[in-house]
Amino acid sequence: MNHHPHCFLHQHCLPEWKAAIAASARLVSFKKGAVIFREGDPVEGFYFLHSGKVKVHKQWGEEGKDLIIKFAGEGNMLGHRGLVSGEVYPVSATAVDAVEACFITPEFFRSTMLVNHQLAYSMILLYADELQQAEQSMRDMVHMNVKSRIAKSLLKLEEIFGKDEDGYINGHLSRQDVASFAGTTYETLFKTINEWTADGLVAASGKQLAILNKKKLRNIVQ
Missing domain, CATH: 2.60.120.10 (Jelly Rolls)
Incomplete structure (x- = not known):
């Protein structure tokens, strides 16, 4: 070899x-x-x-x-x-x-x-x-609420997998994978992503997710 x-x-x-x-x-x-x-x-x-x-x-x-x-x-x-x-x-x-x-x-x-x-x-x-x-x-x-954990996970996933030319996180992970990484349920993740999409923090397209406002996500982690 x-x-x-x-x-x-x-x-x-x-x-x-x-x-x-x-x-x-x-x-x-x-x-x-x-x-x-x-x-x-x-x-x-x-x-x-x-x-x-x-x-x-x-x-x-x-x-x-x-x-x-x-x-x-x-x-x-x-x-x-x-x-x-x-x-x-x-x-x-x-x-x-x-x-x-x-x-x-x-x-x-x-x-x-x-x-x-x-x-x-x-x-x-x-x-x-x-x-x-x-x-x-x-x-x-134990100490972070679920939104903080989701925000931290999204930032970490972007760091691990990088972004495609449209700014979406690579890796083509399922929503269930993202939820499992954040230690939450699919339902909670779905609700949070919808909320953040409406607020312009993230963009969602099919399975893909993009971070639009890193600063705000980092603030949620804090």
């Missing part, structure tokens, strides 16, 4: 370990909408994203609602939480668009970390960063 410039695994490994990666890793691809792994499935391995975006989501509450924890992209890693959670994936991962990734088994990952201290150190930083973000999300859920 060839070295990829945005592969987390390649970036943090010793040059002399590259041959081992080439022999043990395999390149995998997923179509838009494909499930990469499901919450509760046995851990088969880990994915290092080369291209495309993936939604990482989890069931929550009694009704089994879907909560989108984050969107992962080029240079990110998937499945690594499975390394420490009793050998099952604690989250699900679904391709938002066409995805290419490098896949390795848990055994190879463990031996790679023992040999490559830089990778092990980078993994610690990655876990620490994710823990911090998860704690922030929990605080947002």
